[in-house]
Amino acid sequence: MSKVTTKTLIKSGEYYDSVTIMMLAKKLQEQAGVVDSAVVMGSKENLALLLASGMSDEKLQSATHNDLVIVVKSSSEELAIQAITALERELSPQKKATTNTSNRPITTFDSACEQLPGANLALISVAGAYAGSVARNALEKGLHVLLFSDNVSLEEEVELKKLAVSKQLLLMGPDCGTAIINGTPLAFANKVKQGSIGIVGASGTGTQEVTTLISNWGGGISQAIGTGGRDLKEEVGGLTFLLALEMLAADPKTKVIVMISKPPHKSVMEKIFTLTKKIKDKPLIALFLGANNSELSKQMPNITFVQTLEEAAFKSLEAIDIVPLKSSCEENLLVAPLVKKISKRSPKAKYLRAHFSGGTFAIESHLILSHEGIAPLYSNLAVAHTQKLGNVHVSQGHTILDLGEDEFTVGRPHPMIDFSLRHKRILEDAANKETALILLDLVLGYGSHLDPLSELLPLLKQVQEVPMIFSVCGTDLDPQVRSKVVSELQAAGAIVCNSNATATLLAAQVLKALNERRN
Amino acid sequence: MNSNLFTSPLKVINIGLTSFKEALDQVETPSLQLAWRPPLVAADLYKCAQKTLASNSKQQTIATANKLAVEKLLAARPTLIGMGQASEVIPGMHQDLILHAGPPITWERMCGPMKGAVIGALIYEGRAPSFEAAEKLILDGCIKFDPCHEHQCVGPMAGVISPSMPVFIIKNESEGNLSFATMNEGLGKVLRYGANSSEVISRLKWMEQELYPLLAETLKAIGNLDLKAIMAQALHMGDEVHNRNRAATSLFFRQIAPVMAKLPGASEALSFINSNDHFFLNLSMAAAKASLDPLANVANSSLVYTMARNGTDFGIKIAGLGNRWFTGTAPIPKALYFPGYSEADANPDIGDSAITETYGVGGMAMAASPAIVQFVGGNVSDAINYTLQMYEITACENSSYQIPYLNFRGSPTAIDLLKVIDKNILPVINTGVAHKLPGVGQVGAGVLNAPSEPFVKAYLEFIESIK
Structure with a gap:
């Protein structure tokens, strides 16, 4: 134990009221190394008190009732001086006269609406157990809501949506990841060009893919409205989807409407058909991933049904006579060299390993591969024609993984932000002789990883032998700048496609060619 | 839209x-x-409660009840109408009864300062010659204890009122109900901090025998004194009438001095009042009490009409739940301590003085009192922020009590239990800190938030109770 030092400072003729002195005493006691301390006016009584508590030295005898007396007992002389210096700074007059009420935290919608006049949307991402009541408060205040939170019960979703519709307000969500309102990307979304294509999407990454492709190919987005993944279930009845359709139909800036979802429940589909029949002046494009399009086309000839996200973007541009500025990525030319490379590495290499951070990409790829006759497909998806993976943490045959599923995300950030889990998996697959190809999505934009190259370039360096095909979802307006990301990935040896559909088709062609070669 | x-x-x-x-x-x-912030109650309970409250008729019932309660509160006209001896004027007061601050408590659970004050009161009453004799009397069951609040009274810190003590009588002119409070003894070694030495007892005797007759006669000569007017002016002069009563005391002094000065022996009495910045505190508390008590009869109202601490428990009452106490552990204030003292010396929060916050002054009106904001360890903006935040949990603004800095906006008044729970904002209370040992006195001062426990308990009951 080091020796305790006592330091005294007397500031003559300086009067402070008792409250200031208490405050100073508290500050002083908090300084590093301070064992005991006192700040008092030098009255006889106070000096006697200090003497009695052993906080005194000879200097104190000179103090008078007009002096401020500061005594510090500290573990070292140095710290004692530091503490006293810190206190003297507190005493300097500049410290005073700060009156700042603007940093007061705003805790209610009432005061928030006062502080931000004209507020019209609440972006809610609090814990699911409370998200419903927060959303209800926002709706009561007349705000449209993007409810990013998940774990809101279906029952509560229905109640909230009924309330929202009664007030003609949009309730996007729960578990709504993406929207673009008046050009502003919300939650996980991209900065796209503004234009005349309006989107209603029950899928977040699906909406990101379509909006970015449209923007990259020369078009623009009027509005992209998310509905949350359950909106088109029977119980919810498409409440948000239908309101969004009505709003887009009434919006003069929107010239064409794109719908993106898994196939709606039959009863909801009927409501959509009834409503869309009334929309006569705007072309309608629908992607109901996995639905029987020829059947639907017969029922609703006024809607153009498409198979992929890319096709949805393409058709919507066509509908308003924009020729897509689709760069000529000659995927076909890549097939032969890839087959050669894969065969050279190992005669056993025949399987695709596809690891997605976007759930809709996983489903879309599964549909395309299945359609191309690649089978059997092992996945963790709830889709037709799939085999459940025995262990989701180990690849098996052609593996298609949605890394955004709960089994991967509990207790860790979303794979669009945190690449570590996917990287580990890629390295495992790359070390496996059966792996022919690795197919990946990379989602840019707000909410996603802000510097994906810092993690992907080292990975590409490590995995030279197994070809990696990327689709990069994003625009040059995004903070990551898509073209920069693409060119650096390519320079590092990756194959980069414009869309997930293109990337998947390329993979399918390579797999088929490999298969033919073997036979 | x-x-x-x-x-x-x-x-x-x-x-x-x-x-x-x-x-x-x-x-x-x-x-x-x-x-x-998440609401104060657990997610599942909160969801249930929200479901119960979701019905329009229930919301309407509560809104109507709260409107009525607010009208009563704003209409209140607390007036000092005279003085009397506790045993003669306080309803239910009797020779074996000692009143104390806060919710009900047994002798065993009382904190040091309150025990000290009770013993001091018994010595003062002549019931016991010594500390030990007083304690024996209590342990033998000869003395009954009741909260001040149950007898239309309020008392700062230990809040002890015994039968012989002279009290102010305050009448709420709008409803006719009365409230009572003792005269403030000043700072230092005083009964309300649990001191009971002969110096304390003789001061109490002097107050009873000298001060009380003079003051009573003065008040009789002046007639009724409008306390609301004094408090309103004091807020314009930098008081929040809880921890700072310098202006209110001065205004009171100006009212009584010209009359009292003419009475024989007035000089000592006047200088006693003059030297105690807190003399008005007991009056502001009783004014608040008289104004709030009528809320006890407003069924279905979610407004808080009592907050009080006994140094062990912190208790509240809700208008719609009548006379029931909802209690939780009294917190130890985060405070600034006088030289030589620290948090280790502090008694948990004590006193009925939180009635001022319940009434929309005190901590609620911190913005009116920049002179005391350093109690927070902060600056003027903190005081303003305290008050601004309190608007979030109150049902109305009391235009009688204005805050100059906020463009003379009325103080945030009538704490709404439902808002407290929803917004997870607890009422802010200005407080003095008592030493945990009897008789040492005040060791610091500070600001604290009411504890959540009583509010949570009351909320769950309230939700059940709505018809």
Whole structure:
């Protein structure tokens, strides 16, 4: 134990009221190394008190009732001086006269609406157990809501949506990841060009893919409205989807409407058909991933049904006579060299390993591969024609993984932000002789990883032998700048496609060619 | 309404992930972060409660009840009408009864300062010659204890009132109900901090035998004294009439001095009042009590009409739940301590003085009292923020009690239990800190938030009770 030092400072003729002195005493006691301390006016009584508590030295005898007396007992002389210096700074007059009420935290919608006049949307991402009541408060205040939170019960979703519709307000969500309102990307979304294509999407990454492709190919987005993944279930009845359709139909800036979802429940589909029949002046494009399009086309000839996200973007541009500025990525030319490379590495290499951070990409790829006759497909998806993976943490045959599923995300950030889990998996697959190809999505934009190259370039360096095909979802307006990301990935040896559909088709062609070669 | 969304500029209130707000800043969309806090009750209970409250008729019932309660509170006209001896004027007071601050408590659970004050009162009453004799009397069961609040009284700190003590009589002119409070003894070694030495007892005797007759006669000569007017003026003069009563005491002094000065022996009495900045505190408390008591009869109202501490428990009462106490552990204030003392010396929060906050002054009106804001260890803006935040949990603004800095906005008044729970904002209370040992006195002062426990308990009961 080091020796305790006592330091005294007397500031003559300086009067402070008792409250200031208490405050100073508290500050002083908090300084590093301070064992005991006192700040008092030098009255006889106070000096006697200090003497009695052993906080005194000879200097104190000179103090008078007009002096401020500061005594510090500290573990070292140095710290004692530091503490006293810190206190003297507190005493300097500049410290005073700060009156700042603007940093007061705003805790209610009432005061928030006062502080931000004209507020019209609440972006809610609090814990699911409370998200419903927060959303209800926002709706009561007349705000449209993007409810990013998940774990809101279906029952509560229905109640909230009924309330929202009664007030003609949009309730996007729960578990709504993406929207673009008046050009502003919300939650996980991209900065796209503004234009005349309006989107209603029950899928977040699906909406990101379509909006970015449209923007990259020369078009623009009027509005992209998310509905949350359950909106088109029977119980919810498409409440948000239908309101969004009505709003887009009434919006003069929107010239064409794109719908993106898994196939709606039959009863909801009927409501959509009834409503869309009334929309006569705007072309309608629908992607109901996995639905029987020829059947639907017969029922609703006024809607153009498409198979992929890319096709949805393409058709919507066509509908308003924009020729897509689709760069000529000659995927076909890549097939032969890839087959050669894969065969050279190992005669056993025949399987695709596809690891997605976007759930809709996983489903879309599964549909395309299945359609191309690649089978059997092992996945963790709830889709037709799939085999459940025995262990989701180990690849098996052609593996298609949605890394955004709960089994991967509990207790860790979303794979669009945190690449570590996917990287580990890629390295495992790359070390496996059966792996022919690795197919990946990379989602840019707000909410996603802000510097994906810092993690992907080292990975590409490590995995030279197994070809990696990327689709990069994003625009040059995004903070990551898509073209920069693409060119650096390519320079590092990756194959980069414009869309997930293109990337998947390329993979399918390579797999088929490999298969033919073997036979 | 929705047609505006696409045609008017998007302005976003963000609740939750701050990264979403940062993204909005990057694309230059006007936005604001809401500092959201989960409600005070557990998620499942809260959901249940929300479901119960969701019915329009229940919301209407509560709104109507609260409106009535607010009307009563704002209409209250607390007036000092005279003085009397506790045993003669306080309803239910008797020779074996000692009143104390806060919710009900047994002798065994009383904190040091309260025990000290009770013993001091028994010595003062001549019931016991010594500390030991007084304690024996209590242990033998000869003395009954009751909260001041149950007898239309309030008392600062230990809040002890015994039968012989002279008390002020305050009448709420709008409803006719009365309240009572003792005269403030000053600072230092005083009964309300548990001191019971002969010096304390003889001061109490002097107050009873000298001060009381003079003051009573003075008040009789003056007639009724409008306490609301004095408090309103004091707020304009830098008081919040809880921890700072310098202006109110001065105003009171100006009212009585010209009359009292003519009476024989007045000089000592006047200088006693003059030297005690807190003399008015007991009057502001009793004024608040008289104004709030009529809320006890407003069924279905979610307004808080009592907050009080006995140094062990912190208790509240809710208008719609009648006379029931809801209690939790009294917190130890985070305070600034006088030289030589620290948090280790502090007694848990004590006193009926939180009635001032319940009434919309005290901590609720901190913005009116920049002179005491350093109690918070902060600056003037902190005081203003305290008051601004309290508007979030109150049902009305009392235009009689204005805050100059806020453009003479009325003080935040009538704490609404439902808002406290929803917003997870607890009432702010200005407080003095008592030493945990009897008789040492005040060791610091500070600001604290009421504990959540009594509010949570009351909330769950209240939800059940709504018809």
